[in-house]
Amino acid sequence: MEFSRTTAPEIKTISEVKFPSPSKYVLDNGIEVNAFNLGSQDAVQIELLFAVSRNEGKNPLVAKAVNEIIGEASSTKEPGILNEAIDFHGAFLESTYSIDHSSVTLFTLTKKLDEVLPLFEEVILDAVFPAREVDIYLTNSKQKFTVNQEKVDVLVRRLFSQQLYGDHYYAGRTELHHFEEITAADLSDFYNDFYKASNCSIIVSGKFDDSIFESLNKSFGKMQLGKKSILELPVLNNQIGKYFHEKEGAIQSGIRVGKLLDVDYGSEAYFKLKIINTVFGGYFGSRLMSNIREDKGYTYGIGSSVSYMKNACVFTIATEVGADVTNNTLIEIYKELTRLSEELISEDELSVVKNYILGSILKASDGAFSLAQQFKGVNFLGEDLSFFQKYISVINTVTPLELKDVAKKFLQPDTMLEAIAGKK
Amino acid sequence: MISFNKFKLDNGLTVIHHQDDSTPIAAFNILYNVGAKDEDESKTGFAHLFEHLMFGGSVNIPNFDTPLQMAGGQSNAFTSNDITNYYCTLPKDNIETAFWLDSDRLDQLAFTPKSLEVQRSVVIEEFKQRYLNQPYGDVWLLLRPLAYKVHPYKWATIGKEIKHIEDATMEDVKAFFYKHYGPQNAILCVAGDLDLELVKSLSEKWFGGIDARTKYERSLPEEPKQDEYRELTVERDVPNDALYMAFHMPERRSKDYYVADLISDVLSRGQSARLYKEYVMDNPKFNDIHAYVSGSMEKGLFVFSGNPAEGVSLKEAQDLIWNAIDKIKTELVSERELEKVKNKVESSNVFGEMSVLNKAMSLCFYELLGNAENINQEVDKYLCITQEDVQRVAQEMFNKENCSVLNYKAKKK
Numbered sequence: 001m002e003f004s005r006t007t008a009p010e011i012k013t014i015s016e017v018k019f020p021s022p023s024k025y026v027l028d029n030g031i032e033v034n035a036f037n038l039g040s041q042d043a044v045q046i047e048l049l050f051a052v053s054r055n056e057g058k059n060p061l062v063a064k065a066v067n068e069i070i071g072e073a074s075s076t077k078e079p080g081i082l083n084e085a086i087d088f089h090g091a092f093l094e095s096t097y098s099i100d101h102s103s104v105t106l107f108t109l110t111k112k113l114d115e116v117l118p119l120f121e122e123v124i125l126d127a128v129f130p131a132r133e134v135d136i137y138l139t140n141s142k143q144k145f146t147v148n149q150e151k152v153d154v155l156v157r158r159l160f161s162q163q164l165y166g167d168h169y170y171a172g173r174t175e176l177h178h179f180e181e182i183t184a185a186d187l188s189d190f191y192n193d194f195y196k197a198s199n200c201s202i203i204v205s206g207k208f209d210d211s212i213f214e215s216l217n218k219s220f221g222k223m224q225l226g227k228k229s230i231l232e233l234p235v236l237n238n239q240i241g242k243y244f245h246e247k248e249g250a251i252q253s254g255i256r257v258g259k260l261l262d263v264d265y266g267s268e269a270y271f272k273l274k275i276i277n278t279v280f281g282g283y284f285g286s287r288l289m290s291n292i293r294e295d296k297g298y299t300y301g302i303g304s305s306v307s308y309m310k311n312a313c314v315f316t317i318a319t320e321v322g323a324d325v326t327n328n329t330l331i332e333i334y335k336e337l338t339r340l341s342e343e344l345i346s347e348d349e350l351s352v353v354k355n356y357i358l359g360s361i362l363k364a365s366d367g368a369f370s371l372a373q374q375f376k377g378v379n380f381l382g383e384d385l386s387f388f389q390k391y392i393s394v395i396n397t398v399t400p401l402e403l404k405d406v407a408k409k410f411l412q413p414d415t416m417l418e419a420i421a422g423k424k
Numbered sequence: 425m426i427s428f429n430k431f432k433l434d435n436g437l438t439v440i441h442h443q444d445d446s447t448p449i450a451a452f453n454i455l456y457n458v459g460a461k462d463e464d465e466s467k468t469g470f471a472h473l474f475e476h477l478m479f480g481g482s483v484n485i486p487n488f489d490t491p492l493q494m495a496g497g498q499s500n501a502f503t504s505n506d507i508t509n510y511y512c513t514l515p516k517d518n519i520e521t522a523f524w525l526d527s528d529r530l531d532q533l534a535f536t537p538k539s540l541e542v543q544r545s546v547v548i549e550e551f552k553q554r555y556l557n558q559p560y561g562d563v564w565l566l567l568r569p570l571a572y573k574v575h576p577y578k579w580a581t582i583g584k585e586i587k588h589i590e591d592a593t594m595e596d597v598k599a600f601f602y603k604h605y606g607p608q609n610a611i612l613c614v615a616g617d618l619d620l621e622l623v624k625s626l627s628e629k630w631f632g633g634i635d636a637r638t639k640y641e642r643s644l645p646e647e648p649k650q651d652e653y654r655e656l657t658v659e660r661d662v663p664n665d666a667l668y669m670a671f672h673m674p675e676r677r678s679k680d681y682y683v684a685d686l687i688s689d690v691l692s693r694g695q696s697a698r699l700y701k702e703y704v705m706d707n708p709k710f711n712d713i714h715a716y717v718s719g720s721m722e723k724g725l726f727v728f729s730g731n732p733a734e735g736v737s738l739k740e741a742q743d744l745i746w747n748a749i750d751k752i753k754t755e756l757v758s759e760r761e762l763e764k765v766k767n768k769v770e771s772s773n774v775f776g777e778m779s780v781l782n783k784a785m786s787l788c789f790y791e792l793l794g795n796a797e798n799i800n801q802e803v804d805k806y807l808c809i810t811q812e813d814v815q816r817v818a819q820e821m822f823n824k825e826n827c828s829v830l831n832y833k834a835k836k837k
Contacts, residue, residue, distance in 0.1 A: 041778055079705060080705060140711040249661065359493075367447065369778065
């Protein structure tokens with residue numbers, strides 16, 4: 001067979017990606033259920049999402065502690081009983097927590113759903129926070145916290161957030177004394193106020209039959225409305241400056257460079273920023289990786305991201321590099337940032353990036369669980385899955401000149417905040 | 425149940441095809457039967473360094489990733505003590521791009537000096553980032569040589585020391601390639617909505633012309649049965665003490681491997697598992713405690729690891745773990761407890777079969793273990809385990825003379 005190894009096989013460019021819309025159902029108390037019923041495996045995932053700000057807690061630990069302890073005990077079951085019962089059916093719970101939301105997800109085989117759902121209901125509706133278990137939790141998380149304070153990537157993330165967000169609760173600012181200051185009652189109060197219907201939505205994905213909606217209504221349609229969490233508290237102006245936290249004995253330094261972006265979620269400028277970010281530091285072939293890892297060998301990995309939260313959109317460059325090349329790395333980072341607003345991206349480079357992103361979007365559409373994750377992300381910020389169609393149309397039409405203009409407007413090196421933890 | 429087809433090319437390459445019409449994404453996974461255990465003791469870290477070099481361009485294609493990204497794909501790889509595994513996912517219509525790229529690097533790497541120099545630095549930074557600049561990062565660098573005296577499992581995949589990576593030469597790299605990267609030493613799995621005939625013809629087209637290389641006959645020194653209690657105490661600049669206890673366990677293909685794995689589930693899977701329930705919640709002596717198996721192909725390790733709570737000495741922590749061990753050795757695990765961990769095995773198997781990439785990786789791994797067909801008997805091997813099996817294997821495995829202890833002490837400030 002005659003063929004050339006030097007010529008790439010023909011490729012098909014992705015022009016569209018189908019994102020099936022979820023079927024919707026509303027529980028008696030108004031909780032919205034979005035369902036993706038397209039699994040090929042007999043398994044189901046039910047996520048209860050509570051749109052609750054960490055700021056509602058008495059201190060920065062409360063929301064996370066509630067999220068991690070929930071399921072331990074109920075008003076009628078001693079600690080550990082519920083966990084054992086859920087484990088027994090081969091099911092498991094996963095708690096996830098961010099600054100603006102808390103969620104608890106049940107994973108189970110579909111055939112066990114009838115046995116497991118009442119247990120899940122008890123976890124969510126009837127949780128208690130016994131003082132003894134809360135104390136154990138706090139002691140253990142305090143230990144993890146002290147271990148984390150030894151890691152340069154944790155230290156630098158902390159330094160960066162504190163300087164970028166100032167007094168805003170996004171700054172985090174968890175300190176050792178917070179572990180001493182909270183009580184079981186603080187957790188109960190937070191749970192009783194906010195793990196309630198007015199903050200709750202449900203996403204179901206996997207393979208199931210329509211009777212699941214009736215079951216969900218029976219379990220969660222009676223959840224009280226509770227107190228609505230206030231999520232809007234816009235972050236103030238972008239901060240600039242250079243900050244350094246020295247860590248004795250560090251052989252690598254953690255680096256964060258970034259800024260707040262004043263851009264609307266789902267707007268054309270936002271999508272263009274996502275595309276430039278991919279060029280810059282968003283995939284393996286990115287400029288940061290090509291230059292700082294694949295040419296200079298300064299690091300195991302470097303990347304950048306544009307992430308949108310309820311109250312801020314933030315651009316971040318993150319890496320850990322050999323302490324001796326900390327300054328050289330910064331020089332290269334700024335050099336690459338400058339190029340974005342001074343040079344046009346070549347058509348070749350841009351077409352690789354476009355195809356790469358389209359491939360990633362296709363992958364994101366693959367399977368019920370992945371769709372549920374994508375839906376959760378966009379829905380939380382007020383969009384639906386048509387978000388991806390808008391993104392695809394920007395990808396298909398954007399030009400190097402438009403990207404350069406967006407970089408000029410948003411990504412000038414002198415508008416960045418720089419944080420370093422380690423040695424230099 | 426995963427159905428698949430399997431065929432072999434004349435040059436010895438094994439190809440597995442799995443059809444899944446539920447996804448627009450195809451997975452292309454190629455496993456090489458080479459890992460850190462195949463290294464020379466004076467040149468460790470090599471299998472992993474080599475994995476990095478596989479992305480540094482091949483003889484006809486200067487850059488591996490760019491054409492793949494152009495085709496909407498992504499790729500990565502990992503190295504263990506046993507295997508080196510490379511994978512791509514991409515839109516199924518572009519599957520030929522993966523065949524082109526991966527066959528070319530198997531045919532011949534470019535071996536550019538620049539690639540070696542850069543990847544050497546990258547791997548050294550990886551060594552620092554993951555093993556040296558992290559609290560407790562060097563645990564496995566200490567525990568392995570304590571538990572293994574002869575078998576090459578005594579060094580970690582990243583290598584024994586940075587110096588070995590610094591010293592690697594181009595001759596070493598080339599020799600390693602020709603020794604281990606032949607078609608007969610590889611297993612390819614292509615999974616997705618693709619016909620068998622297409623996968624057959626693409627395999628033949630891209631891989632068929634690559635010559636078989638001299639077959640590498642592995643002959644590793646067997647680890648003698650441990651017959652002494654070993655204990656190592658180190659002091660490090662960390663906030664809290666940590667304890668590690670390792671026992672040699674049955675090899676991957678034996679029935680008792682599954683029993684040992686299930687024992688680790690009884691002890692440590694989920695919050696209702698024994699160690700967490702007893703020592704973190706009921707009688708809080710540990711901040712955190714786990715038991716797990718190393719999962720390696722040859723005789724691996726069953727490991728307990730824990731962070732004792734404040735005021736609990738490492739000696740007391742050891743005694744507590746021995747108490748948990750005595751209990752599983754002397755009392756039969758309850759029927760409910762056994763059923764619970766079996767149910768977990770069954771459900772995690774279903775969740776594990778959701779992604780086409782997971783399936784492709786597993787098929788290659790089971791083929792390496794003996795036969796890809798075994799992937800469908802895996803759950804049954806757990807389900808037939810009895811209460812007596814659990815007790816017997818615990819009794820055989822958990823003995824002082826089979827135990828290596830690492831006391832990782834926090835330096836007093």
